[in-house]
Amino acid sequence: MRPEFTPKLFSLWKAGIPREQLRKDIISGIIVGIVALPLAIAFAIASGVPPDKGLVTAIVAGFFISAFGGSRVQIGGPTGAFIVIVYAIVQKHGIDGLIIATFMAGAMLVAMGLLRAGKLLKYFPHTLIVGFTAGIAVIILTTQIKDLFGLKMGALPSGAVEQWMAYAGHFHTINPYALGLALLSIGLIVYLPRFTRIIPGPLAAIIVCTAVAWGFQLPVETIEGRFGAIPSTLPAPHVPHIDLATLRELLQPAVAIALLGAIESLLSAVVADGMIGGRHRSDMELIAQGGGNMLSALFGGIPATGAIARTATNVKNGGRTPVAGMVHAITLLAIMLVAAPLAGRIPLACLAGILVVVAYNMSEWRSFVSALKGHRYDALVLLATFVITVVFDLVLAIEVGMVLAAFLFMKRMSDISGLKDALADGPEQETGEEKLPPGVRVFDVSGPLFFGAAQKFQDVLSEINDRQRVVVIRLKNVPLIDATGMHRIGHIIRQLERQGKQVFLTDVARDVKVEIRQQPWYRGTLLADDVEEVLRRL
Numbered sequence: 001m002r003p004e005f006t007p008k009l010f011s012l013w014k015a016g017i018p019r020e021q022l023r024k025d026i027i028s029g030i031i032v033g034i035v036a037l038p039l040a041i042a043f044a045i046a047s048g049v050p051p052d053k054g055l056v057t058a059i060v061a062g063f064f065i066s067a068f069g070g071s072r073v074q075i076g077g078p079t080g081a082f083i084v085i086v087y088a089i090v091q092k093h094g095i096d097g098l099i100i101a102t103f104m105a106g107a108m109l110v111a112m113g114l115l116r117a118g119k120l121l122k123y124f125p126h127t128l129i130v131g132f133t134a135g136i137a138v139i140i141l142t143t144q145i146k147d148l149f150g151l152k153m154g155a156l157p158s159g160a161v162e163q164w165m166a167y168a169g170h171f172h173t174i175n176p177y178a179l180g181l182a183l184l185s186i187g188l189i190v191y192l193p194r195f196t197r198i199i200p201g202p203l204a205a206i207i208v209c210t211a212v213a214w215g216f217q218l219p220v221e222t223i224e225g226r227f228g229a230i231p232s233t234l235p236a237p238h239v240p241h242i243d244l245a246t247l248r249e250l251l252q253p254a255v256a257i258a259l260l261g262a263i264e265s266l267l268s269a270v271v272a273d274g275m276i277g278g279r280h281r282s283d284m285e286l287i288a289q290g291g292g293n294m295l296s297a298l299f300g301g302i303p304a305t306g307a308i309a310r311t312a313t314n315v316k317n318g319g320r321t322p323v324a325g326m327v328h329a330i331t332l333l334a335i336m337l338v339a340a341p342l343a344g345r346i347p348l349a350c351l352a353g354i355l356v357v358v359a360y361n362m363s364e365w366r367s368f369v370s371a372l373k374g375h376r377y378d379a380l381v382l383l384a385t386f387v388i389t390v391v392f393d394l395v396l397a398i399e400v401g402m403v404l405a406a407f408l409f410m411k412r413m414s415d416i417s418g419l420k421d422a423l424a425d426g427p428e429q430e431t432g433e434e435k436l437p438p439g440v441r442v443f444d445v446s447g448p449l450f451f452g453a454a455q456k457f458q459d460v461l462s463e464i465n466d467r468q469r470v471v472v473i474r475l476k477n478v479p480l481i482d483a484t485g486m487h488r489i490g491h492i493i494r495q496l497e498r499q500g501k502q503v504f505l506t507d508v509a510r511d512v513k514v515e516i517r518q519q520p521w522y523r524g525t526l527l528a529d530d531v532e533e534v535l536r537r538l
Contacts, residue, residue, distance in 0.1 A: 004116075004281050007068045007288065009322040017321055028319035029327025031200070032075055035313050036062075036328060037335055038202040039358070041223070041343065042351040043078040044302060046143055047086035049095065050227045051343070052336075053302050054078050056234060059333045061292035061304035066325025069288035070281030071269040075310040075325050076292055080358050081264050082257065082303045084139050084394045089253050091158045095300070096240035101250040103297035105257035109290030112262060118282025121262055127374075127382040128401040129263060130367050135389025135397065137363035140355055147352035150178025150220060160390050177218045178349035181209045185353025200313075202354050209350035210342075223351075224344030232340035234333070237298040256395040257293075261305040265289045268306030275315045309361070377408040437538070439469040442531060446477040449485035471496055472534050476507035481515065490521035504534045 003011075017025075036058050044054025058077035065076030089098045112118070142160045145167050146153060152173040156163050188208060189201035213220055223230065269280040285306075292304050314324050335343075371382045385401035436442070473489075475481075481489070493503045506528045508516065516522055528534045 004070075004283050005287070006281070007284060007322075008070055008072050008281065009067055012072070012321050017323070021320055022323060024318035025321050025323040026327050028314050028317035029324040030331050031317050032310055032314045032319070032324065033328040033331025033335070034203055035200045036075070036077055036307075036310055036332060037343075038206045038346075038351065038354055039307075039310070040078055040332070041346070042354050042358075043080060043083060045223070045227075045348070045351060046080075046083045046140060046355055047078075047302055048090040049086070049098070049302060050230075051223050052230050052340075053300060055230075055332060055336050056299050057296045057301035057304050059234065059329045059336070060299050060301055061296040062332070063326050063329035064292040064295050065288050065304065065306070066322040066329070067288075068284075068291060069322060069325075070284030070286075071272055071306070072278050072280070072321055073272045073276060073311055073314050073319050073324065074265070074269055074280070074285065074306045074322075075314050075328060076265070076289065076304050077307050077310065078302055079264060079305055079307050080140050080355070080362055081133070081136055081260055081305065083143070084136055084389070085253055085256055085260070086302050087143070088158055088393070089250070093246070093250065097246065097250060098302065099238075099240050099297045099300060100242060100246060101254045101257060102301070102303050103294050104247070104250060104254035105261060105303060106290040106293030106295075106297060108254065108258035109262060109286050109293060111290075112258070113283045113286030113288075113290060116283050117262075118266060118286050121266055121282075124263060125378075125381060125401075125405045127371050127378045128385050128398070128405055129267075130364055130371055131382045131385030131401060132389045132394060132397050134363050134365070134368050135386045136394065137359040138390050140359040140362070144352040144355045144359070147221070147348040148179065148182045148356065150175025150349060175220065175349075177213075178220045178347070181213060181218070181220060181347050181349040182353040182356070184212070185209050185350045186356055189354065189357045201357075205350055205354060206346055209353075210346050213347045213350075214345055218347075220347045220349055222344065222348065223346050226348065228344075230336075230340040230343050232337055234336075235300050238300055239298065252395055256398060257303050258290075259398060260394075261289055261293065261303060262286055264308075265306035268308040268311050271308055272311050272315060275312065276320060377411070381405045381408065436535070440472065440535075440538075441468040441470070442472040442474060444474045444477070449475075449478050449481045449489075468501065470502045470504070470534070470538065472504045472506055472528075472531055474507045474531070475505060475509070475512060478512060479509065481512055486515065486519055489516075490519055493521060493526070502538075504528045506530050506534060 037055075040054035040058040041051040042054070044051050044057075047053075062075065062077045065074065069076070086098060089101055093101075139160050142163050143156065145151070145163070146156060149171070150173075151167065151170045152175070153166065153170040157166060185205040188205040192199070192201045192204050212218070213222070265285060266280075266282055269282070269285055272278070273280055289305060296302065296304055310328075314328070319325075368382070368386075372379050381401055381404055384404055385397045388397035388400055489505075496503050503526065505516065505526055507530055508527060513527065516527065525537075528537070
């Protein structure tokens with residue numbers, strides 16, 4: 001088996017895991033499992049599915065991702081990034097549609113890994129990622145307003161703008177007890193770590209808020225009150241009915257899940273590498289993420305990916321091998337088997353408070369503000385992606401953001417690609433060593449000569465007047481020429497030669513020279529090593 005396609009667990013197990021490290025991994029896994037419990041439930045509810053779907057995802061996908069992944073410490077499970085996509089799919093296609101989309105996304109992730117696409121994802125623009133991440137944070141906050149304030153209203157519409165319009169007509173129904181529990185939850189998560197880190201903030205919030213709501217019999221909605229009792233066993237694998245029309249409709253959201261899952265998981269793996277001084281196997285990580293999502297879908301779960309916060313918790317508590325991630329999944333399974341009835345008493349306002357903190361941390365507002373102060377093109381990509389994510393759709397935001405970023409990149413590359421007179425006409429001008437005879441004009445081209453810059457190149461050269469009988473085009477600073485650039489060069493050469501001029505290309509890079517010799521317009525005397533060689537030929 002090739003190293004890049006070998007799970008980290010297999011390599012570490014073969015090399016031998018010290019007993020002391022194994023003990024640390026088990027302890028860290030138990031801690032991370034406890035931390036993951038409220039998050040798994042909260043992400044499921046925010047996504048519009050029953051709470052047990054989040055637990056199933058964290059258990060099934062989390063175990064598989066750790067066992068077969070390319071990272072030593074990655075923790076897989078449901079994350080806030082998927083809430084927007086999952087909610088939209090469930091509203092339109094139901095749970096079965098979500099299962100199909102998740103399975104399709106998993107298959108795409110496996111294919112991406114096998115095709116070694118892991119390294120390609122680093123080319124996603126940072127502003128694009130910050131833009132849709134901030135947009136998702138705003139949407140998460142928006143979806144939690146109902147439970148945060150305990151508003152008495154029906155099902156929420158799917159769009160963020162429509163949701164705020166719906167809230168506007170129901171703010172008079174605020175439940176002060178629900179709001180108080182939500183604020184207590186936020187306060188515990190934010191301030192408890194300043195006093196102790198023994199008990200994770202989200203877990204403390206659930207324990208305290210549930211105890212307060214149950215002890216004082218507060219009139220607030222609970223998980224069991226809205227969704228019924230949480231099952232205490234894993235569901236049996238289930239394959240929903242699939243038809244071609246449904247597959248067509250779910251293809252676009254499945255692509256979005258796959259891309260988002262790939263980006264999130266590899267970003268989390270990179271962050272983890274920095275924390276432990278390691279190096280993950282990106283392609284194997286994608287394969288494991290894909291397999292985890294396919295398995296999660298079969299058990300009725302939701303999409304999963306690498307969770308940065310839980311991965312960081314794992315590292316800080318001593319986890320250094322995938323055993324910790326596997327123990328985290330087993331811990332969640334044990335909690336589900338034993339304490340599922342108690343979880344049904346958790347107030348929804350408490351979970352809303354947890355998700356408000358998640359949304360704030362996810363917003364990366366400092367990065368957002370920093371990007372806005374950067375180049376105007378980067379700010380444009382950021383704002384376009386952010387606004388489209390919030391107002392319209394995450395899938396559309398990624399598509400528009402990528403296309404816009406590509407066009408603006410081409411514009412910037414065209415701006416830095418230049419063509420200028422190296423020497424003006426006349427007997428007194430020099431190449432640096434030799435004087436030019438009259439009628440010779442030399443141009444320097446700098447930067448990649450691709451289709452974005454080719455027209456500017458042609459426009460400048462077309463202004464050559466009749467006094468110049470020899471045109472030298474120096475390509476010393478041209479690292480590449482694409483098909484459009486080659487076509488324009490050939491067109492210019494033929495145009496100049498029809499005017500009775502001699503044309504030479506000099507200082508050409510080796511790879512570019514090979515491509516030029518393959519062009520139909522190439523002739524043997526066209527290329528020269530430098531301007532001095534051209535002067536010797538004249």
